[in-house]
Amino acid sequence: MSDLSIDTELARKILTGFIRTEITRAGFNKAVLGLSGGIDSALACYLAAEALGAENVLVIRMPYKTSSQDSLDHAQLVIDALKIQSLTIPITEMVDPLIGRFPDMDARRKGNIMARQRMIILFDQSEAFKGLVVGTGNKTEILLGYSTLYGDSACALNPLGDLYKAQVRQLSRAVGVPAPIIDKAPSADLWVGQTDEGELGFTYEQADQILYLLIDQRYTPKECVEAGFSEQFVRQIIQRVRRNQFKRVLPPIAKLSNRTVGYDFLYLRDWGT
Amino acid sequence: MKLKLALAQINTVLGDVEQNLAKHLDLINEARKGDAELIVFPELSLTGYVLQDIVPTVARRAEASDPIFKKLLEASREIDIMVSFVEEDLRSRFYIASAYLSEGKVLHVHRKVYLPTYGLFDEGRFFASGDGICAFDTRFGRVGMLICEDFWHASLPYLLWLDGADIFLFASASPGRGLPHPEDSGRLDSARWVDEINRAYAGFFTSFVVHTNRVGYEDGLNFWGGASVYDPDGIALIHGPQHEEALTFAELDLNQLHRTRARLPLLRDERTALVQRELERILNSNHGSRE
Numbered sequence: 001m002s003d004l005s006i007d008t009e010l011a012r013k014i015l016t017g018f019i020r021t022e023i024t025r026a027g028f029n030k031a032v033l034g035l036s037g038g039i040d041s042a043l044a045c046y047l048a049a050e051a052l053g054a055e056n057v058l059v060i061r062m063p064y065k066t067s068s069q070d071s072l073d074h075a076q077l078v079i080d081a082l083k084i085q086s087l088t089i090p091i092t093e094m095v096d097p098l099i100g101r102f103p104d105m106d107a108r109r110k111g112n113i114m115a116r117q118r119m120i121i122l123f124d125q126s127e128a129f130k131g132l133v134v135g136t137g138n139k140t141e142i143l144l145g146y147s148t149l150y151g152d153s154a155c156a157l158n159p160l161g162d163l164y165k166a167q168v169r170q171l172s173r174a175v176g177v178p179a180p181i182i183d184k185a186p187s188a189d190l191w192v193g194q195t196d197e198g199e200l201g202f203t204y205e206q207a208d209q210i211l212y213l214l215i216d217q218r219y220t221p222k223e224c225v226e227a228g229f230s231e232q233f234v235r236q237i238i239q240r241v242r243r244n245q246f247k248r249v250l251p252p253i254a255k256l257s258n259r260t261v262g263y264d265f266l267y268l269r270d271w272g273t
Numbered sequence: 274m275k276l277k278l279a280l281a282q283i284n285t286v287l288g289d290v291e292q293n294l295a296k297h298l299d300l301i302n303e304a305r306k307g308d309a310e311l312i313v314f315p316e317l318s319l320t321g322y323v324l325q326d327i328v329p330t331v332a333r334r335a336e337a338s339d340p341i342f343k344k345l346l347e348a349s350r351e352i353d354i355m356v357s358f359v360e361e362d363l364r365s366r367f368y369i370a371s372a373y374l375s376e377g378k379v380l381h382v383h384r385k386v387y388l389p390t391y392g393l394f395d396e397g398r399f400f401a402s403g404d405g406i407c408a409f410d411t412r413f414g415r416v417g418m419l420i421c422e423d424f425w426h427a428s429l430p431y432l433l434w435l436d437g438a439d440i441f442l443f444a445s446a447s448p449g450r451g452l453p454h455p456e457d458s459g460r461l462d463s464a465r466w467v468d469e470i471n472r473a474y475a476g477f478f479t480s481f482v483v484h485t486n487r488v489g490y491e492d493g494l495n496f497w498g499g500a501s502v503y504d505p506d507g508i509a510l511i512h513g514p515q516h517e518e519a520l521t522f523a524e525l526d527l528n529q530l531h532r533t534r535a536r537l538p539l540l541r542d543e544r545t546a547l548v549q550r551e552l553e554r555i556l557n558s559n560h561g562s563r564e
Contacts, residue, residue: 006452007459013516014449014495021490162493266325268492270287 002212004166008174011167012047015159019051022157023132025273030131034122034152035059035078035086036189037071039172039181040136040160042078046175047159048134049082057084058129062118064190065092071189077178087125091117111190115151123154132156140165140204143211144237145244146196152188153247164212165204202233210237276413276440276525279304279312280500282513284489287321290331290358294319294341297356300520301348307522311353311413315444315487316385316420317369319358322446323491328399332361335372335379342372342379349374353411355418357444359400360384366401371418371444373411381409386429387422393448393494396422408438414527421445424470434478435545439530441474445486449497449516460515464497476507479533479540481525488518505533 023031031048035041041059048057061075072088079086095117099110126133135155137147139162147153160168165186172182186196186204197203210229213219214237219227224234253262281300286292297314304312316322319341320331333339335358337346345356353375360370360382369385384403388396406429408417417433417440424430424443433441451462458465467484475482482503487496500513502523513521534540 003454005455007455007457010459010461011452017516018490018493018495022492264326267327268287268323268325270491271327272288273286 002209002217004164004208004212005170006163006167008171011163011171012050012175015047016051019048019134019157019159022270023052025270026132026156028130028132030056030058030129031134032058032060032122032126032129032131033134033136034118035061035075036136037061037068037074037181038186038189039168039177040138040141042074042177042181043168043172043175044134044136044160045078045082045084046172046177049084050175054082054084056131057082058125058131059084059086060121060125061086061088062091062121063088064090064095064114066192067189068192070184074178074181074184077181081176081178089121091121107191111188112148112151114190115148119151119154126156134159135161137161138163138165138168140207140211142248143215143241143244144200144207145240145247146200147247149247164208166208206233207237210234211241214238214241274413274527276311276527277307277309278483278502278523278525279307279309280483280485280502280511280513280519280521280523281312281314281318282485282488282498282500282517282519282521283315283318284496284518285318285321285487287491288324288327288331289321290319290333290341293321294344297354298344298348301352301354303520304522305352307520309352309522311355313355313442313444313483313485314357315485316357316371316446317359318356318444318487321491322448322487322496323494324359325395325399328359328367329361329365332359332367334361335370335374335382342374346374346377346379350377353413355442355444357420362401367399368403369396369400369420370403371420371442373409373416373418373442375411380411381407381416381418383407383418383420385420385423387426389422389425393450394422406432406436408433408436411440414439416440416442418442418444421447424474430474430478434480434540435543438480439527440481440525441478441483443471443482443484445484446496447486448494460499461497464499464515468499468501471501472503472507472509475503475505477539479505479530479537481505481527481530483523485513488516505529 033045095113122133133155135158138160187194213224221234225231259265335342337343355373357371360368370382372382373380386403388400388402390397408415415437417438449461471482471484485500488498497515499515500521502510511523513519
């Protein structure tokens with residue numbers, strides 16, 4: 001087992017600095033976050049409040065009719081602890097007409113619609129509140145592609161994307177995220193009884209461990225098997241990471257001219273700031 | 274003889290030379306008020322680091338006819354200045370460069386030799402690499418300048434040492450990476466590594482090693498600051514804060530060179546002719562390649 005423990009004090013300093021800097025240099029001083037009741041958005045919220053001041057953070061709860069009461073209650077714990085502004089905007093009335101048009105719609109399509117509806121609300125509130133949407137996706141989820149493109153992965157900046165799930169837990173403990181949020185089974189809560197690990201077919205601990213070897217330590221698949229993972233699991237993870245690359249890049253632009261966005265028109269977003 | 278130094282670990286505006294110059298002039302003023310005789314700025318202090326296609330628009334030459342350098346040269350009448358910028362040569366090749374300014378003149382320009390083009394780095398795509406390494410004389414003694422990746426290769430500090438440098442001025446824009454384990458140093462892996470090698474150079478070369486590094490963010494990259502000065506015994510004289518802008522002062526007792534080298538004559542005993550002979554043999558025999 002690799003020890004993924006991190007110096008949380010240093011991570012906290014870098015990440016709050018990142019949030020503050022990248023929001024202010026874009027001309028803003030506020031953040032908008034979707035607060036699901038889960039650990040990732042809770043941590044992002046704590047970091048944003050520390051970086052910008054609680055008064056500059058707006059969180060939004062966006063339950064669907066099947067969302068669990070726990071999710072709402074856990075989000076409330078964060079709202080109360082940080083004394084941040086919050087809105088609750090149920091999405092049932094917005095998404096049900098679309099879902100109702102297709103009686104054979106499967107859970108994945110419904111889940112994607114919900115994730116994208118939440119994105120629409122967040123970006124709309126971002127305009128109203130004059131703040132940027134802070135993303136909450138972690139490294140494990142990004143590498144596995146366990147997100148909805150233009151849905152929960154949509155954001156203006158992402159402070160958690162280089163932290164594995166175990167490191168998200170560790171940092172959450174360090175910044176004071178309430179224990180019930182840290183201890184519960186991770187769930188996208190898109191349908192009753194859904195858990196991430198049940199849907200993925202493996203645990204976050206297994207995923208963190210193998211991704212750390214493959215990505216951070218640059219192990220070959222053979223070395224991963226020698227380290228104790230089954231060949232089938234190693235293959236499954238590698239394939240998942242590769243197949244979901246499309247979620248990690250901008251759509252390719254067909255090159256025609258001598259200078260094309262993405263290929264030879266290269267500037268950071270922070271250009272000029 | 275003493276040398277009072279000011280190490281400016283600054284944040285920069287990406288691609289806005291005027292704004293960065295204003296910050297330089299403010300800090301130069303502050304350093305003078307603190308009686309510093311030399312102020313050193315980090316890599317690409319006039320431009321920011323991840324320039325990509327901005328490079329040609331911020332390039333210049335270190336000479337009085339350049340409006341930016343004109344102001345810096347004026348300021349250098351009161352205090353010596355090491356500043357870093359994008360240099361354009363007469364045939365429009367672009368370099369990452371450091372200039373040493375003193376008494377209204379450009380004493381030396383170093384062009385970065387090693388351009389990291391791997392992992393998160395892409396310097397070789399946008400810049401030409403320098404093709405020389407040379408120490409130069411200042412009013413405080415002989416000095417050598419290197420830029421970031423230059424001193425990740427032991428050969429360049431070694432050459433500067435042989436060329437007479439007793440004071441090494443290193444400038445970086447080092448992106449922070451590698452979160453440490455909670456029981457480790459409290460510094461990023463990249464910060465720890467740079468600090469350890471700078472200390473080692475001070476000891477190996479019984480010389481002063483001065484390092485200044487940027488702070489701030491560029492998109493998702495963070496820069497960790499942590500300026501340092503090591504004396505010829507490898508003892509830390511100062512450490513600037515991590516991840517925060519700061520102007521850190523240090524006093525170098527240049528007589529320490531005499532005391533350390535009297536005790537530890539590594540420079541006297543260095544077998545340069547042997548190095549030359551063996552290097553020629555190795556390069557001619559191709560033993561290094563292992564193909």
